[in-house]
Amino acid sequence: MAPADIQQNVHRLFSEYLEHGGHRKTPERFAILREIYAVDGHFDIELLYGRMQQTKCQVSRATLYNTMDLLLDARLVRKHQFGTTQAQFEKAQIRGQHDHVICDGCGKVQEFCDPRIQNVRNTVSEVLGFRVSHHALHIHGICADCQKKSNERTKAARAAVQP
Amino acid sequence: MAPADIQQNVHRLFSEYLEHGGHRKTPERFAILREIYAVDGHFDIELLYGRMQQTKCQVSRATLYNTMDLLLDARLVRKHQFGTTQAQFEKAQIRGQHDHVICDGCGKVQEFCDPRIQNVRNTVSEVLGFRVSHHALHIHGICADCQKKSNERTKAARAAVQP
DNA sequence: GTTTATGCAAAGGCTTTGCATTTCA
DNA sequence: TGAAATGCAAAGCCTTTGCATAAAC
Numbered sequence: 001m002a003p004a005d006i007q008q009n010v011h012r013l014f015s016e017y018l019e020h021g022g023h024r025k026t027p028e029r030f031a032i033l034r035e036i037y038a039v040d041g042h043f044d045i046e047l048l049y050g051r052m053q054q055t056k057c058q059v060s061r062a063t064l065y066n067t068m069d070l071l072l073d074a075r076l077v078r079k080h081q082f083g084t085t086q087a088q089f090e091k092a093q094i095r096g097q098h099d100h101v102i103c104d105g106c107g108k109v110q111e112f113c114d115p116r117i118q119n120v121r122n123t124v125s126e127v128l129g130f131r132v133s134h135h136a137l138h139i140h141g142i143c144a145d146c147q148k149k150s151n152e153r154t155k156a157a158r159a160a161v162q163p
Numbered sequence: 164m165a166p167a168d169i170q171q172n173v174h175r176l177f178s179e180y181l182e183h184g185g186h187r188k189t190p191e192r193f194a195i196l197r198e199i200y201a202v203d204g205h206f207d208i209e210l211l212y213g214r215m216q217q218t219k220c221q222v223s224r225a226t227l228y229n230t231m232d233l234l235l236d237a238r239l240v241r242k243h244q245f246g247t248t249q250a251q252f253e254k255a256q257i258r259g260q261h262d263h264v265i266c267d268g269c270g271k272v273q274e275f276c277d278p279r280i281q282n283v284r285n286t287v288s289e290v291l292g293f294r295v296s297h298h299a300l301h302i303h304g305i306c307a308d309c310q311k312k313s314n315e316r317t318k319a320a321r322a323a324v325q326p
Numbered sequence: 327g328t329t330t331a332t333g334c335a336a337a338g339g340c341t342t343t344g345c346a347t348t349t350c351a
Numbered sequence: 352t353g354a355a356a357t358g359c360a361a362a363g364c365c366t367t368t369g370c371a372t373a374a375a376c
Contacts, residue, residue: 024350024355045340060358065341081244085365086340101287110291114283121302124264124275129307133267137300139284144292187330187375208365223333228366248340249365 007037010076010091017074031057032067036077042088042109080136082109099137105146170200173239173254180237194220195230199240205251205272243299245272262300268309 071077080088101110234240243251264273284295
């Protein structure tokens with residue numbers, strides 16, 4: 001789907017959601033949605049606030065938080081807590097279900113997909129009678145880059161001791 | 164392992180960790196470790212603070228936070244962010260690797276194990292050259308109890324409309 | 327005797343809330 | 352017109368920090 005089509009599509013979905021829920025269709029809400037779908041990857045409220053400040057629709061943080069709740073409920077946005085206190089978000093349409101690999105060395109977040117997770121979800125659903133809505137799998141560790149840097153430092157340290 | 168043995172074991176592990184890292188072996192640190200291993204399931208800082216207040220070693224919140232960092236580094240405690248801002252913790256020894264099912268209705272957290280996750284970890288490790296240290300799989304949704312309650316409310320509402 | 331840890335209180339950062347003003351329906 | 356959303360600032364909550372005191376080594 002082309003970017004313009006995606007924007008059009010999520011606009012329609014949000015519009016339907018607001019109408020169905022008895023919420024008002026304010027320009028702020030659609031401007032926020034548009035900006036979110038213009039961002040690549042993850043973002044936090046502060047980044048979104050900064051970007052909105054540079055548009056002609058300069059919304060307040062309070063409105064951002066309110067609107068995020070609506071978008072989460074509408075399933076147009078996903079929320080993450082990658083171990084820090086501040087929440088991270090990402091657009092939910094377009095990109096399918098995926099999980100996250102988090103480097104505890106440099107903080108980099110990579111995405112990956114594994115169909116086996118779906119099997120685990122199904123099992124939980126069956127065994128516990130749980131109605132699964134979504135999941136989050138975070139794999140923590142050290143990325144290849146950081147491992148490499150760490151090795152180089154070790155070598156350098158050895159060289160310094162035994163020149 | 165009997166509870167007393169576990170206490171003895173983690174005490175020893177922490178003692179070794181502190182010694183190796185050049186940290187001091189204060190009574191507060193061991194009292195906190197002991198209290199953590201006396202708690203069942205998950206807890207947050209506030210709950211731990213409350214429990215410590217009732218012992219003869221009444222540590223400050225600052226010391227709790229400091230000590231949690233050490234215990235996390237020593238791998239004697241695990242930290243979780245179950246979607247809320249405040250961090251949840253649990254003891255890391257005894258209980259093996261497990262994952263969490265979180266009810267977004269009542270907030271209840273259940274645990275489960277699924278060996279298939281290990282396969283996913285291995286794949287990430289192989290494909291990305293990532294050195295995996297740990298993971299967290301959170302499955303969100305509505306638990307059986309909340310589904311039941313929701314159904315009852317729907318029935319009651321129907322009965323009220325059509326008596 | 328040094329250096330590190332503790333405890334208190336204050337500051338910090340992210341998020342929520344209260345209330346006057348504006349705006350959508 | 353009436354109810355709901357916005358924006359601002361203040362308050363809230365969890366967490367971190369600075370500094371004097373106390374304790375480990």
